[in-house]
Amino acid sequence: ETGVTQTPRHLVMGMTNKKSLKCEQHLGHNAMYWYKQSAKKPLELMFVYNFKEQTENNSVPSRFSPECPNSSHLFLHLHTLQPEDSALYLCASSQASQTNYGYTFGSGTRLTVV
Amino acid sequence: AQSVTQLGSHVSVSEGALVLLRCNYSSSVPPYLFWYVQYPNQGLQLLLKYTTGATLVKGINGFEAEFKKSETSFHLTKPSAHMSDAAEYFCAVSAIVPGGSYIPTFGRGTSLIVHP
Numbered sequence: 001e002t003g004v005t006q007t008p009r010h011l012v013m014g015m016t017n018k019k020s021l022k023c024e025q026h027l028g029h030n031a032m033y034w035y036k037q038s039a040k041k042p043l044e045l046m047f048v049y050n051f052k053e054q055t056e057n058n059s060v061p062s063r064f065s066p067e068c069p070n071s072s073h074l075f076l077h078l079h080t081l082q083p084e085d086s087a088l089y090l091c092a093s094s095q096a097s098q099t100n101y102g103y104t105f106g107s108g109t110r111l112t113v114v
Numbered sequence: 115a116q117s118v119t120q121l122g123s124h125v126s127v128s129e130g131a132l133v134l135l136r137c138n139y140s141s142s143v144p145p146y147l148f149w150y151v152q153y154p155n156q157g158l159q160l161l162l163k164y165t166t167g168a169t170l171v172k173g174i175n176g177f178e179a180e181f182k183k184s185e186t187s188f189h190l191t192k193p194s195a196h197m198s199d200a201a202e203y204f205c206a207v208s209a210i211v212p213g214g215s216y217i218p219t220f221g222r223g224t225s226l227i228v229h230p
Contacts (some may be wrong), residue, residue, distance in 0.1 A: 004157070043158075043204065046198040056217065090157050102148050103155030103218070 005026065006091050006106035014114055015081055021109045023074040023095065032074040033064060033103065037088040049074065053057030081113045116141040118169050120221035128229050133177075133192040134223050137205030140186060147188040148206040148218065149179055158204060164188065175199070200228045 004025045013019050025032065034046040048056035049068040063085075065077040074091055088110050092103040121136040139145060146165050150158040162173025169181040179190045188205060202225050208218035 006157075040222075042222045045217065048217065092157075102150075102160040102163050103158075104213070105150075107155070107157045110155075 002034060004091055004093055004104050004106035006089075006109050008109060010108065010110045010112075012114060013065045013078070013081065015083075017081075018079040020078065021076040021089055021091075021111075023076075025072055025074075025091075025093040025104070025106075027093060027104060028069045028095075029093035029104070032071070033094075034074065034076055035090040035092065037090055038106070039087075043090075044105070047076075052066045078111075081111075083113050086113045087109055092106060094104055115211050116219050118219055118221035119205075120179045120185050120205050120224050123222065124227060126227040126229065127195045129197055130194050132135050133195045133199065133226065135190040135203050135205075135226065137179075137188045137190065137221060138186055139188060139202065139205070139207040140169065141144070141207055143209045146208040146218075147179075147181060147219065148208065149173065149177070149188070149190050150204040150220075151175075152202040152208060152223075156203075161190070161203070177227055194225045195226075195228050197228050200226055202226075 007022045031050045034047050036044040037047055045058050046060045049064040050067050063080050067075040088108045090108045091106040093101045117140045119138045127133055148163045149161040151161045152158045161177055162171050164171050164181045172178045177189040177192045179188050181188050202223045204223045206218040
């Protein structure tokens, strides 16, 4: 498999549930990102990891918890979410030192909080 | 700080007509500029980018964009629209900031509608 793979593609969860989103990249990149895409809003950067270290956290609520065990895998742990957290969550990767090459995005996880 | 403005949340063209999607940016340092395309239920795919050098850049699927520093613009064009071009298009600007990070800022996106 190549590129950036996100699982699951769709997720419906209740507000009291705990779930995790998974992202895996097979490109040899060393930077990974979580973005939130909501209808009628700009793409929102949530977290940035460079060489497995979190370098950016854009004031994301604590109910979202990222984890980057190695440079190929990125998780987003979810708990006690709100209906307004329903969105498409996109993972992306890049070569940290060469971000002028652009990002490679996964297909996203469509999250619905009920 | 950097920002991106995409004029028009929706652009509608007929098949075979010129496609023009507008993007203006602001950046306090020389920018890197990108256009991404997103098809339904997919992630974003890099269409083309400007880093340095030639200001007219060509991308995939017959798209091209011209970096105009004096106008702070990076408009996306395609001479002849195809039905398969219908998608959401995002302009992004990325510049190195204090601390050495390159973090892109995305526009709100423009939905391209192609009529038969």
